[in-house]
Amino acid sequence: MNKNRQKIVVVGLGYIGLPTASMLATKGHQVLGVDINEAAVNTINSGKIHIVEPDLDILVRSAVNSGNLRASLVPEEADTFILAVPTPFKSGKEGPEKIPDISFIEAATRAIAPFLREGNLVILESTSPVGTTERIGEIIAELRPDLINAKCKTQHSTLIFIAHCPERVLPGHIIRELVDNDRIIGGLDKASAEKARDLYKTFCNGGIFLTDSKTAEMAKLVENSSRDVNIAFANELSMICDKLGINVWELIGLANKHPRVNILQPGPGVGGHCIAVDPWFIVAAAPNEARMIRTAREVNDAKPTWVLDKVIAKSTRFKNPVIGCLGLAFKANIDDLRESPAMCITRDLINAGVGRVMACEPNAHDGFKEFPLFELGEVLREADILLLLVDHEEFQGVDRELLKEKVLIDTRGVWR
Numbered sequence: 572m573n574k575n576r577q578k579i580v581v582v583g584l585g586y587i588g589l590p591t592a593s594m595l596a597t598k599g600h601q602v603l604g605v606d607i608n609e610a611a612v613n614t615i616n617s618g619k620i621h622i623v624e625p626d627l628d629i630l631v632r633s634a635v636n637s638g639n640l641r642a643s644l645v646p647e648e649a650d651t652f653i654l655a656v657p658t659p660f661k662s663g664k665e666g667p668e669k670i671p672d673i674s675f676i677e678a679a680t681r682a683i684a685p686f687l688r689e690g691n692l693v694i695l696e697s698t699s700p701v702g703t704t705e706r707i708g709e710i711i712a713e714l715r716p717d718l719i720n721a722k723c724k725t726q727h728s729t730l731i732f733i734a735h736c737p738e739r740v741l742p743g744h745i746i747r748e749l750v751d752n753d754r755i756i757g758g759l760d761k762a763s764a765e766k767a768r769d770l771y772k773t774f775c776n777g778g779i780f781l782t783d784s785k786t787a788e789m790a791k792l793v794e795n796s797s798r799d800v801n802i803a804f805a806n807e808l809s810m811i812c813d814k815l816g817i818n819v820w821e822l823i824g825l826a827n828k829h830p831r832v833n834i835l836q837p838g839p840g841v842g843g844h845c846i847a848v849d850p851w852f853i854v855a856a857a858p859n860e861a862r863m864i865r866t867a868r869e870v871n872d873a874k875p876t877w878v879l880d881k882v883i884a885k886s887t888r889f890k891n892p893v894i895g896c897l898g899l900a901f902k903a904n905i906d907d908l909r910e911s912p913a914m915c916i917t918r919d920l921i922n923a924g925v926g927r928v929m930a931c932e933p934n935a936h937d938g939f940k941e942f943p944l945f946e947l948g949e950v951l952r953e954a955d956i957l958l959l960l961v962d963h964e965e966f967q968g969v970d971r972e973l974l975k976e977k978v979l980i981d982t983r984g985v986w987r
């Protein structure tokens with residue numbers, strides 16, 4: 572029996588909330604998962620899952636079977652409340668800027684407020700703009716003045732604890748990374764951070780590092796921005812090398828032989844719902860200062876158009892070109908199409924009407940109806956131009972003999 576056994580409410584049962592809730596349940600905590608999606612709640616209560624993630628089905632089944640995990644549409648009283656709801660973005664007034672939308676976090680805070688009691692801990696896991704954890708404190712102070720004395724925020728005048736513990740797991744490896752990754756916990760005060768650390772210690776084998784809430788919020792945004800800036804460097808190199816007739820993958824491989832150089836890989840652009848979004852939260856907070864972060868976003872966002880123009884230019888060689896688009900997901904060996912540059916390029920090619928487009932996505936769901944999909948063999952046989960967009964393992968193994976007569980545009984360097 573876990574001696575720190577708690578009653579925990581997890582609000583938001585998506586890619587972060589559901590693995591976290593079920594992990595806590597398997598460690599002996601009594602967990603109630605809350606979501607506004609009734610179908611998801613019913614699926615989870617029957618021990619099944621509504622999202623795709625390796626091994627999550629096993630974890631959820633065992634959590635539900637143990638009696639420690641239940642799902643519901645409404646919260647209950649508990650010791651700890653974890654918020655893992657989305658932080659989407661709204662488009663800015665001008666240009667490509669994206670403005671963070673924290674309305675789901677605000678709504679989740681309002682939903683739990685009536686159930687809070689003295690001594691409770693509230694943890695924000697969602698990737699959030701700087702200041703969001705403090706905003707949670709303000710909302711609770713407004714709705715529950717009995718728990719927070721808003722007038723003396725700087726002193727430890729609260730009867731509840733509030734902390735930010737940003738999620739860091741990589742889709743496709745969530746269960747392993749949930750246990751193994753180091754975590755950063757930022758408290759509204761030291762006591763909040765320490766209380767959150769005690770809970771995370773019950774399932775996290777990585778180091779746990781304490782700070783204030785604003786630094787923790789910024790650390791998460793910086794992690795994803797760092798990756799975005801580094802990918803932008805690789806994407807910029809790929810365009811420079813194309814102009815100069817140099818193989819960018821050979822070049823990066825050679826440059827990376829230097830002990831202090833580690834260039835990432837170019838691609839058709841940056842996709843997913845984190846790295847292509849979070850840097851904008853920093854730009855929105857400090858527009859005049861975040862010059863490199865903004866430029867990196869612009870470089871990465873411009874790459875799909877560069878690829879599209881390349882395909883269109885090559886297709887003028889053919890009277891009725893057949894263009895095979897290999898991969899639609901935002902990265903290798905997953906099914907996720909959100910913010911995927913491969914999807915954008917394929918859609919734009921179809922709309923441009925330059926030829927017949929044959930798209931192939933080995934991980935597509937049966938429900939995919941936007942345009943027809945083809946088997947890999949069929950595409951390899953019929954296409955004049957092969958556009959490799961995702962480095963799925965199926966494409967890595969293609970017999971190079973079959974590629975000999977084709978025009979190849981390999982955005983991932985798989986067939987280099």
Ligand code: SAJ
Nearest residue numbers: 739740741794795798835836838841842843845846901902
């Ligand atoms: N990509 C490249 N070149 C590279 C690496 C990636 O073009 O060298 C592209 C991928 O193809 C993809 C995009 O970048 O389109 C993002 O993929 P990713 O694997 O880098 O990251 P995500 O979005 O799946 O997950 C990231 C992770 N953050 C970091 O690695 C710093 C993960 O740990 C976070 O938890 C997640 O964002 C999140 O939820 O914020």
